[in-house]
Every structure is written in structure tokens, then in C-alpha cells.
Amino acid sequence: MSSINPTPRDYNKASVLDVVLSHAPLTRNKLIELTGLSKATVSRAVEELRSDGFVVDGGVDAVAGRGRPSTYLDVPETAGHVVGVGFGAVTTGVLVTDLRGREIGHVTVPTVEHHDVPAAGRWLVNLIAQTSASARGPLRQVVVALPAHVRDGAEVFRPADPMKIFSGRDLHRTVEKLVDAPVTFDSDANASLLQVLTDDASIHNAALFSVSSTLNFATCRDQELARGRTPAFGDIGSLSSGIDDRTLNGLLSTAGLVKFAREHGLDIERVEDLWLAPQDHRARAEILKAFTTAVTTAVSIVAVTLDPESVYFVGRLRPLVDEVLPEVRKRLEQTLPVIPRITTVSQVLGLSVARGAVHACLAMTDNRLRDALLKARSQGPRQEQAAPAF
Structure with missing residues (x-):
């Protein structure tokens, strides 16, 4: 049985679906603008997608003065x-x-x-x-x-x-x-990191440290998440922190930092107890100094190897990162010609x-639906159905 290749009309329909899924609700005029397709081509694709179950009419765009109001196109929950x-x-x-x-x-x-x-x-x-x-x-x-x-x-x-x-x-x-x-x-x-990129579309090259139950790392180039060929990629936690024989994970994770604190005379049960310890407590000062060194080392590694514009910290240790960031920036200015923007991001647990x-x-899902749409031609005529066609 010979396969039937997608036609230009199929690709136009796929482009309209892409834009509707990522920008709805939107007017037909906006859809024409974003796809670069003609009014007739967009109208035909919209009607086909409506039949497929992926487009419905939403509200009406209130227009001041003359002219017909535009109907918003939306994606139904049944999709x-x-x-x-x-x-x-x-x-x-x-x-x-x-x-x-x-x-x-x-x-x-x-x-x-x-x-x-x-x-x-x-x-x-x-x-x-x-x-x-x-x-x-x-x-x-x-x-x-x-x-x-x-x-x-x-x-x-x-x-x-x-x-x-x-x-x-x-x-x-x-x-x-x-x-x-x-x-x-x-x-x-x-x-x-994907959430950070979604919140701020101006970010292109960035690195992120998740400092919680374990140290985890992510990076992106031109807003695309980097994924290595082996599990060694991104395993920054196994590298030296610059403090004795401690790894970065040994100081930039909750379990590692609690263990380090206990070894240095600060009897705490949870890492959050560090925030409650007196600022002038000697053991706390030693822990904070080691933590500062570990953060500085981690940022230095990604700054010289990945050259990110921004470095983010998230996770349960974020309050401690906030506390040491001024000293971290001061140390980095002494060793790096240019330091990236370093900031913490608050999260809802x-x-x-x-x-x-x-x-x-x-x-x-967007990519899979596009592929399914382009393959639909080889599947033969569709039966009428209330559920989405692909």
C-alpha cells in the first residue's frame, strides 16, 4: 500500500494548529498575522480544525467605532x-x-x-x-x-x-x-528552568541550580534545554566544592548541609533551623563561609564553561543563597572579568x-498533534466523531 505524503494544505493546517494551541484565544486577524498565511487559507484551516475538534469560537473582541467585532478562536477543553x-x-x-x-x-x-x-x-x-x-x-x-x-x-x-x-x-x-x-x-x-524561561521570554542562555534534597543542575542555549548524551552531563554535584574533601552536593543539598552543620557543632534537625540560629553563632558563621565558597565555586564552573547570561538558584536552600549572594558576587568580581546575573527564584512548594x-x-503534545495531523492523510477518510480526530 503506497503512502500519501502531506500536501502544502496539510502543512498550512499544521501551522494554524501550532499557533492556536500556543496563542489562543486569538482573533482570525491575529492568526493571519502570526502564521503569515492568507485569509482564505487560514479560514479553510480553521474550519477543518473546528471539524477535528480543536477549535471553537470563544468570546467577541469589543471594537470601538466602526467595523465588525472579531470572534476569538479558542481550544475546547474536550481537545x-x-x-x-x-x-x-x-x-x-x-x-x-x-x-x-x-x-x-x-x-x-x-x-x-x-x-x-x-x-x-x-x-x-x-x-x-x-x-x-x-x-x-x-x-x-x-x-x-x-x-x-x-x-x-x-x-x-x-x-x-x-x-x-x-x-x-x-x-x-x-x-x-x-x-x-x-x-x-x-x-x-x-x-x-523551563518555568523560568516561560515567565521571561527575554532569557536565552541561562543556568539553574536546584538546591534542595540534592543538588541538580540545568542549562539552556537559545532557550533550548541542554541534554547530554550520558548521565554525567550536568553532574556538577560530584565536583569539589573547594572546602576540604567536600563535593558541591555535600554543601549545596539539604542533607549534606545538615550533616556539615552537625560536624561543626551546630545541633540542628532540619536545614531550616539554620535560618533560626543566631547570626553571631560561631558555628553558623563557619557553615555560612563554607556555603559561600561552594556557591562561588558552582557559579564559577558554569560561568567559564557555559557562559550563561543568568544563573538561577531555586529550592529549599534559597534563603541561605540570598544571604550569601553579596559576598559571592564580591568574590567572583575578583576572579572573573565578567560575572553573569545571579538571582534566586521563589517557588510554590x-x-x-x-x-x-x-x-x-x-x-x-503540540509536536505530537502536528505529526499526527500530517500523518492523518495516509489513514484514509475519517468518521464523524465528537472527540478530537487525532
């Missing part, structure tokens, strides 16, 4: 939904949105400690199902972001200590088997990482 999960060592957040990014539901819960991978997978899937209960249309994509290195969207390497059980591919297999949609794993650092995962979901 489907996506799920972003921030699966942390302490907190897990789930965010469900439609294909336009409108929130359908979210939940944030303490992460249940599991000693069995299948049980953990079932727990995650139940959480996804509960949060998606009111969603309409098919589930298009799930992205789970966790404090670890991830290869090929499935294999977990060097997760945070409380999550060592999830090393390998078993958790991904379990979740994908239970969910009727594509499932992709990623690092919490990548999800956080559990949900900010899930939000970044949703942005990844939407991009993947």
Missing part, C-alpha cells in the same frame, strides 16, 4: 489535557491543564515514603487520576519531574537519597503501564516544578 508532576523527596505536586494551559486542578501532598517501586507508581497514578477527575477529553501527556538525573525520558540516575529506590527504569515502566498516555520523566532542575513539567507536556 484533551496534560499532567505535570513534581515528585519531590518531601512534597509531591500534581497540576492538570487543558491544551491551552488553563488549570483544571492541582494538589500538593507530602510524598509518601515507599520501599516498593510498583506501590510508588500506583500512588502517583492514583494522585494523577484524582486530580484529573474533572478533565474532559483524552489525556495527552504526563511529565514527572524528580530530584535526579534522567536519561531518555525514562532512566533515573543519582536521585536524592530518600529516593534511591527509584534508580533505573522500573518506576517509569510502572507509571506508563498504568496511564493511558505517553509518560516522560525529567529532572526537577529542567522543569524549574510542589507546584512550581509541576508547572514547569506542564510546559514540557504542552510542547510535546
